[in-house]
Amino acid sequence: MNPFFGSVFWLLVTLGVLVTFHEFGHYWVARRCGVKVLRFSVGFGTPIWRRIGKDGTEYQIAAIPLGGYVKMLDAREGEVDPELRDQEFTAKSVWKRIAIVAAGPGFNLIFTVFAFWAMFMLGKPDYAPVVSATPQTLAAEAGIRNGDRVLEVDGKPVDTISDAMEAVANGLLGREPLPLLVRGTDGAQRTVVLPLNKLPPGQDIVQYMGKLGLSLAPPTAAIGKVTEGEAAAAAGLQGGDRILSVNGQPIGDWLDFQKLIPAEATKSPRLSVAVERDGKVLPPIVVTARFKSLQGQPAGWVIGVAPMPMEQVVQHFGPVRALGESLRSTWDRTAATFNMIAKLITGEASTKNLSGVVGIAQVANQMAGQGLTPFLEFLGLVSLSLAIINLLPIPVLDGGHLLYYLIELVKGSPVSERTMMAGQYVGLALLLTMMGLAFYNDIHRIILPS
Structure with a gap:
């Protein structure tokens, strides 16, 4: 699927599912x-069906699949039949109104736990937290060596490269x-x-990551497979075999090897x-590289070898353990x-770290292309974000209504209609400002990528 149409499609799927589930929370508790x-x-x-x-x-x-809404019987929106007065929203106790409003974000939180639970049940594939440092970056300056395995980030154990990089991103x-505890x-x-205090202010996470220079380590310079009939096999x-050098030039990892082959x-x-084989360094082996073309187009120099597979970690648990991991992951992401x-x-x-619908659309398309478990994790994260954002005490959002009801509990009477209207205008202005800034950031990243 074309990246643009793919992004639009998966954005509609994401928002359609999550916002509808959010509104179903309001509906279910209201009933x-x-x-x-x-x-x-x-x-x-x-309506296309009713x-x-x-x-x-x-x-x-x-017709427009961007979520959904629930319309309740509400005296603020018109006359209410006296026979239905006891079923009207504002006639309910403040605690019931709080429950109805909080149900939307609450159902998003439930969806997050379920999505993470399903992800751990199916098995979340990842790589081991083995890292490398780009020369002349902060990570290299701190003493990160190629092949270091990250055990803890700021005292918190990590099992995968995703966990490690997420913890580092939060630190950024x-x-x-x-502090990182590593094993060489x-x-x-x-x-x-990591001297993150040396980073300049006012930049986003992607820019900071580039200056930090910490990344997943490339494959080692060990041959995993030799293709029959190619130059290496001959x-x-x-x-x-572990490759030590090519034409006398030392090899540190597989990327070095990939660069040297065409250059030499x-x-x-x-x-x-x-090469080193079974602990012994062999005399240099002469390999004649072959230049291959692909459907008439130049492809490059090859000798017919592939690297050892990178160490993978699959977080795959039974129902009970998966639920525990889901709750822990939800808590950690909420705190972050x-x-x-x-x-x-x-x-x-x-x-600049704010992102909007354009960014969500791009990531949705990428995650959907990687498989079900990455997309489940993505849905869980977006659902959690919707829950948290909606709970912010900003009028227009659920959190703003909850703020009004909490004030009502304290003062013993509802907030005046004039105050609520003023709050709505302020909240709308804040929301539009945030959305505009997020949209600007998304477009800026596309036009001027870091």
Whole structure:
């Protein structure tokens, strides 16, 4: 699928599922609190399907699949039949109104736990937290060596490269020194402190990551497979051989090897490859590289070898353990999100880190292309974000309504209509400002990528 149409399609799927589930939370709790629901709509705009349920609720699917909405019987929106007064929203106790409003974010939170649970049940594939440092970056300056395995980030154990990089990304928000416990290729453990305080202020996470220079380590310079009939097999190279040098130039990892082959073969296709086999260094083996083309197009120099597979970690648990891991992951992501919000408010983190629907669409398309478990994790994260954002005490959002009801509990009477209207305008302005800034950031990243 074309990347643009793929992004649009998966954005619609993501928002359609999550916003509808959010609205279903309002609907379900409202019904149980005795509030009459007039309409439950999946999507907005002109209905393309509609029916009236036995309870009198109008159920519909509308043309614009960007979520949905619930319309309840509400005296603030018009006259209410006296016979239905006890089923009207504002006639309910403040605690019931709080429950109805909080149900939307609550159902998003439930969806997050379920999505993570399903992901761990199916098995989440990942790589081991083995890292490397780009030369002349902060990670290299701190003492990260190629092949170091990250055991802990700021005292918290990590099992996968995703966990490690996520913890580092959270640390980047505060730009404070971040300790990592690592185990080197020699088996010795040591603590490395990333000097994040040296990063300049006012940049986003992607830019900080580039300056930090910490990344998943490339495959080692060990041959995993030798293709029959190719130059390497003819010369005697074998699977398990560790490549030491090419034409006398040392090899650190597989990326070095990939770069040297075309560079040296361009000078002469006869390459002198030194390898270590079974702990012994063999005399240089002469391999004649071959230039291959693909459907008439130049492809490059090849000798017919592939690297050892990178160490993978699959987080695959039974139902009970998966639920525990899901709850832990939800808690950790919630804490990280609130940490980011706090740092955005205090100015410690740049507003360039905000992302909107364009960014969500791009990531949705990428995750969907990687398989079901990555997409489940993505849905869980977006659902959690929707829950947290909706709970912010901003009028227009659910959190703003909850704020009004909490004030009502304290003062003993509802907030005046004038105050609520003023709050709605302020909240709408704040929301539009945030959305505009997020949209600007998304477009800026596309036009001027880091």
